[in-house]
Amino acid sequence: MFKGLFRPDRTRTAGAALYAQCAAAARKPEFYQRLAVPDTVEGRFEIYALHVLLVIDRLRGQGEQASAVSQALFDALLRGLDDGLREMGVGDLSVGKKMRKLGEALYGRARNLDRALAALPATGELEELLLRTVYAGIDTPPVARLMDWIQATRAALGAQTLETILEGHVDLGGTVL
Numbered sequence: 807m808f809k810g811l812f813r814p815d816r817t818r819t820a821g822a823a824l825y826a827q828c829a830a831a832a833r834k835p836e837f838y839q840r841l842a843v844p845d846t847v848e849g850r851f852e853i854y855a856l857h858v859l860l861v862i863d864r865l866r867g868q869g870e871q872a873s874a875v876s877q878a879l880f881d882a883l884l885r886g887l888d889d890g891l892r893e894m895g896v897g898d899l900s901v902g903k904k905m906r907k908l909g910e911a912l913y914g915r916a917r918n919l920d921r922a923l924a925a926l927p928a929t930g931e932l933e934e935l936l937l938r939t940v941y942a943g944i945d946t947p948p949v950a951r952l953m954d955w956i957q958a959t960r961a962a963l964g965a966q967t968l969e970t971i972l973e974g975h976v977d978l979g980g981t982v983l
């Protein structure tokens with residue numbers, strides 16, 4: 807009876823591992839130096855979200871287990887955002903309000919990214935999305951280079967076996983374009 811009680815949930819473990827890899831990839835200095843993503847809380851949020859949403863895009867339509875791991879990855883991102891707010895000193899009473907706003911922003915990003923990716927190879931929608939989110943308020947950002955990275959990362963994710971990703975292992979590219 808107690809045998810399975812203390813065994814880690816494989817889906818949740820895979821989601822947490824995927825999130826950790828997305829977070830590590832999003833911290834690469836190349837995004838902030840070579841691709842001119844603002845090195846701010848907002849800029850980092852956009853890049854973290856982009857990494858997670860690209861992995862979720864890879865898992866979409868791949869069956870029940872992929873859907874569960876995708877949800878676990880999204881949940882891990884939300885936990886990471888909650889932890890980040892608390893580390894920044896946001897009070898307990900304000901965390902819920904801020905998390906609601908972040909959750910709404912994430913769902914909006916996911917919906918808009920889905921639409922932009924579905925429109926590929928036409929890149930107009932993706933460019934508009936990145937200018938509105940990642941590069942908001944930046945004059946002449948290298949948006950084409952970030953779009954190239956997105957497409958290359960999507961292709962690399964598509965080449966990875968589903969089984970490997972479902973086990974919590976993902977390669978998000980060695981270098982930023």
